[in-house]
Amino acid sequence: MLIYDLDFSALTNLLKEWNEPAYRAKQIWQGLYQHFYHSPEQFTSLSKPLREKLNNLDFAGFNPSVVQDSSDGQTRKTLFKLPDGHLIEAVLMRYDPDSNSTKGRRTLCISTQAGCAMGCVFCATGQMGFKRHLTSGEIVAQVMYYARLLKEEDLTVTNIVLMGMGEPFHNYDNTMAAIDRLNDADGYNFGARRFTISTVGLVPAIRRFADEKRQVNLAVSLHAADDASRVEMMPINKRYKIEEVLDACEYYVAQTSRRVTFEWALIHGVNDTPEVAKKLAARLRGLMCHVNAIPLNPTAGYHGEATDRQRAQIFKETLEQAGIPCTIRMRRGIDIQAGCGQLAGSVLST
Ligand code: SAH
Ligand code: SF4
Numbered sequence: 001m002l003i004y005d006l007d008f009s010a011l012t013n014l015l016k017e018w019n020e021p022a023y024r025a026k027q028i029w030q031g032l033y034q035h036f037y038h039s040p041e042q043f044t045s046l047s048k049p050l051r052e053k054l055n056n057l058d059f060a061g062f063n064p065s066v067v068q069d070s071s072d073g074q075t076r077k078t079l080f081k082l083p084d085g086h087l088i089e090a091v092l093m094r095y096d097p098d099s100n101s102t103k104g105r106r107t108l109c110i111s112t113q114a115g116c117a118m119g120c121v122f123c124a125t126g127q128m129g130f131k132r133h134l135t136s137g138e139i140v141a142q143v144m145y146y147a148r149l150l151k152e153e154d155l156t157v158t159n160i161v162l163m164g165m166g167e168p169f170h171n172y173d174n175t176m177a178a179i180d181r182l183n184d185a186d187g188y189n190f191g192a193r194r195f196t197i198s199t200v201g202l203v204p205a206i207r208r209f210a211d212e213k214r215q216v217n218l219a220v221s222l223h224a225a226d227d228a229s230r231v232e233m234m235p236i237n238k239r240y241k242i243e244e245v246l247d248a249c250e251y252y253v254a255q256t257s258r259r260v261t262f263e264w265a266l267i268h269g270v271n272d273t274p275e276v277a278k279k280l281a282a283r284l285r286g287l288m289c290h291v292n293a294i295p296l297n298p299t300a301g302y303h304g305e306a307t308d309r310q311r312a313q314i315f316k317e318t319l320e321q322a323g324i325p326c327t328i329r330m331r332r333g334i335d336i337q338a339g340c341g342q343l344a345g346s347v348l349s350t
Pocket of ligand 2: 116117118119120123124125126127164165166167199200221
């Protein structure tokens with residue numbers, strides 16, 4: 001059993017079964033989530049027999065099998081091998097005002113599934129298909145791995161985006177359990193507002209998420225302004241049409257008073273023209289939202305090309321003139337296949 005799969009009450013129950021006093025649970029919880037201990041020997045305040053019992057639990061969940069740094073040193077991708085052999089990836093992106101500063105942002109992009117069932121044609125994870133859901137502990141373990149690494153530099157993770165491999169809303173319960181565990185005030189205490197969940201647009205899950213009124217940010221991958229274009233890129237659009245997705249987003253905004261982000265991979269000649277921008281703006285009018293556009297990252301199984309800087313700028317300006325705020329995001333970690341949607345690229349080619 002992976003120790004990160006236990007929530008606090010499960011850990012408390014386990015210690016009760018072991019006839020240990022209740023305060024031990026708190027000590028272990030703090031060891032895990034505040035000191036990032038990753039082996040029983042590190043829990044020096046515990047008795048030796050208890051440390052030996054802890055040896056029956058798994059403290060890792062996976063082995064980091066490949067670690068790659070981008071040439072500018074600002075992006076690190078780690079490929080983890082799960083006990084059943086599946087591979088997942090997590091990417092750390094540093095945005096430091098200067099390299100010695102602790103003030104910068106360090107955004108961690110984590111996976112929620114091995115592979116993905118949604119089959120978006122431009123996405124490397126979609127191209128590999130679905131392997132399995134990650135447990136909540138396997139999601140948490142990715143964060144602990146990087147938290148530990150950054151601690152060596154006296155740094156912390158500042159933002160977590162669930163934009164690695166997989167569709168978080170297809171693995172809803174485990175994803176939310178992981179967020180709750182990381183959010184726990186007596187543990188890692190990572191603020192809800194510093195998480196962003198990205199979804200392909202599973203309408204019932206968006207509504208459920210809205211009803212739960214979490215403070216977590218929501219991003220919805222749109223990529224097209226009409227159903228005929230979207231269905232060619234994203235098979236899920238057969239089930240949930242753009243209109244339904246936007247209705248669910250409106251419901252989310254109404255329930256939470258939070259802005260929704262739409263993600264848009266700019267593909268040359270496909271969805272990057274001023275006409276498309278105008279159509280998109282017309283559909284989004286009146287919704288409290290923001291568009292995050294990123295030039296497509298190349299993947300082995302898709303022939304589309306990235307939009308160049310100039311066309312991207314025109315797309316942004318067209319949207320903004322129509323009243324929709326838009327940011328063009330920089331592509332990061334392209335040289336190590338760590339860009340959005342590129343994860344698992346290395347898996348496919350081995
Ligand atoms: N399954 C979720 C989250 C993981 S994908 C989702 O689809 O939203 C994270 C983001 O990367 C999504 O917005 C997705 O559409 C985008 N993406 C996938 N492949 C991409 C590519 N090749 N280039 C740029 N963005 C891509
Ligand atoms: Fe899955 Fe997201 Fe990739 Fe689509 S873009 S295949 S939903 S990971």
